[in-house]
Amino acid sequence: MKFNKKDLKTLSNIIVSRRDVRGNNFINKKISNKKLDIILQSALNAPSVGYSQPWQFIIVNDEKRDLVYKHFKKSFDKSKKKFLDKPVYSSLKLEGIKESNINIAVYYKKSKNDILGQTYMKRTGEYSVVCAILNMWLTARVLNIGMGWVSILKPKKINKIFDMNKNEFKFIAYLCFGYTKEFYSEPELKKLKWNKKINLSDCLIS
Ligand SMILES: Cc1cc2nc3c(=O)[nH]c(=O)nc-3n(C[C@H](O)[C@H](O)[C@H](O)COP(=O)(O)O)c2cc1C
Secondary structure, rough: OOOHHHHHHHHHHHHHOOOOOOOOOOOOOOOHHHHHHHHHHHHHOOOOOHHHEEEEEEEEOOOHHHHHHHHHHHHHHHHHHHHHHOOOHHHOOOOOOOOEEEEEEEEEOOOOOOOOOOOOOOHHHHHHHHHHHHHHHHHHHOOOOEEEEOOOOOHHHHHHHHHOOOOOEEEEEEEEEEEEEEOOOOOOOHHHHOOOOOOHHHHOOO
């Protein structure tokens, strides 16, 4: 299959208009099973070290969602002291656990066997799971579904909630999916002047 300029433009639009969506932007509308399946299938097409495909997903039920939310609130409050120089922190909405339609916990499944490519770089398995998450994020965006990544969580607590054994699995991400009021044209944290966008020249090490 050969792509053309129009495809490049479309891809670029999707990448640029992907946003992290939080509770202030989700609306109360159900994501169909068909669309959820499209999002999950996109994860399965991600690259993975040694084609290990080490991703595992938990579609979170309401009871567990409540437990995660309670834990998030505690972690968020505790994190406040790290950002005392930025009082805006307290007013930030940094999750959409309750407001989103679907929550997915993403895990890395450790392998007992040697994985091609992972001998010296042990975390490449985890990187592979992150590749899968980005596929989900972009696919959701094309379906006009927002995704928010929540990481103000203690993996130990999350493992307990989902009864996951840390010897077999590593918690990677907690994702919230839902339809949105809108997709901001730029990152919310940029709009709030939390950080500036950096230029390509700032990322190039000479
Ligand atoms: C690994 C990772 C963890 C993140 N954790 C959070 C989080 O806990 N809460 C939150 O509001 N956003 C979280 N984000 C979203 C970032 O804040 C967001 O990607 C960034 O501000 C740029 O905005 P954009 O994704 O809309 O372009 C996370 C993003 C990544 C990649």
